[in-house]
Amino acid sequence: MVTPMLDAARRTELEDFLLELNRISADVILPLFRAPHAIEDKGPKGKFDPVTAADRGAEAAIRKRIAERFPAHGVIGEEYGEDRPDAELVWVIDPVDGTRAFVAGLPVWTTLIGLRFQGRPVLGSIGQPFLGETFIGHAGGSRLLHRGGEVRLRTRACADLAHATIATTDPDTYLDEAERAAWSRVRGAVRLVRLGCDAYAYAMVAMGTIDVVVEAGLKSWDVDAAVPVLEGAGGVVTDWRGAPVGANGGRVVFAGDRACIDALVPLLAV
């Protein structure tokens, strides 16, 4: 497989732009996170408003800026659908991944922005602006930018599931019984399980503190941003069979070590 690559000057320009999009998104979302109308009791009807406002407002702001700066680029987002999805460069965005964490006040939601070049994710970021963290990467390397500076991201080796730390958001929300049974097999084989962290757990794989994340029912905007961050840190993203993830998401494994996926695939057979 020939992997499409951006030349270095173009990539640096787009990487700077990606950080700008993260800032634009954070400016919309942060005032709504734990905002008084979410924290005070307004009853159930008002409960999910801040999410919608955060998601929609941030996606609209990101789309506006892309349209200004790179009008030929495509955009795929959760809230406002597809614009030019067949363009050579396509942004794939989810301003608030982990909306359930967001409404519960938990700072493990993330802003996911990926860039496809000729159909493949080549640049991406996982941002958590409340924590002041942006995990950003491409094939040449991945970094964590944080309030105190930046660190290079490196996954850790883990060929033996008996030593693995594994995460999934909520296995009870897997849609079919075979998926839940697969998760139970995986859970029984690993050392440590973490739940509830959505895409923030992908960033922990890139950082080398979690070995693998297993998810089902993902959309492209849940996946594309993470692929370059993981790959640039030494990891790999596949489907549950160990094959490349299709353009539509689905059942996905994010691992720091290819050997970990090889060990998981027999358990994940559905």
Added chain:
Amino acid sequence: MVTPMLDAARRTELEDFLLELNRISADVILPLFRAPHAIEDKGPKGKFDPVTAADRGAEAAIRKRIAERFPAHGVIGEEYGEDRPDAELVWVIDPVDGTRAFVAGLPVWTTLIGLRFQGRPVLGSIGQPFLGETFIGHAGGSRLLHRGGEVRLRTRACADLAHATIATTDPDTYLDEAERAAWSRVRGAVRLVRLGCDAYAYAMVAMGTIDVVVEAGLKSWDVDAAVPVLEGAGGVVTDWRGAPVGANGGRVVFAGDRACIDALVPLLAV
């Protein structure tokens, strides 16, 4: 029931001291969180070292400071057992609640410090120093101290489970089948479920972004710190029958609204 209370001057002194203990603990723990030896691959044997060092180091530092300043006070902690547990004032501490989150690099572990007066928790804090947050409270009120200032904590009303957001850390780790069945009944009755957040979820109840947390198998150091924070914010902590929690923890409910516990109790019958 007559609730023991500290007089205001004494309470202010102890509240200042509680914040000092949080700082002392953070100074030990933060350099070990996501430290290079945890992030780089050192293989499975080294994986849990930073936790032990953080837990033990922080508890030792806290105990040393209590012994210097208040040698007559008692201390109960996870790592070093009980000193003078029948003293009039007893500190109950867990420097790293959520050790699994800690080793996985997830910033939802907390430092729990509670103070018992005449056997009842009257002052407590839930600290997350990586986020720069300390939730602190007593019967007179609870506050969140954060980098940008402080806010008063108020739980929200929630009498109807169909509108409730509920959290537990990991129902698959409940020890008996009846507990897991009870969780399944609860899960089926509520609107939104969050997993994986240990005591950080209790703080979200105090803040009014989560309605209730259900846990099983807790120890006193998982509970005592949270009781004053919840009660000072308008919430309540009980066992699964809606009765006061015993000194040894066990099955516990942390709720923002007493009515929410009343609705839960029939589902939690084990």
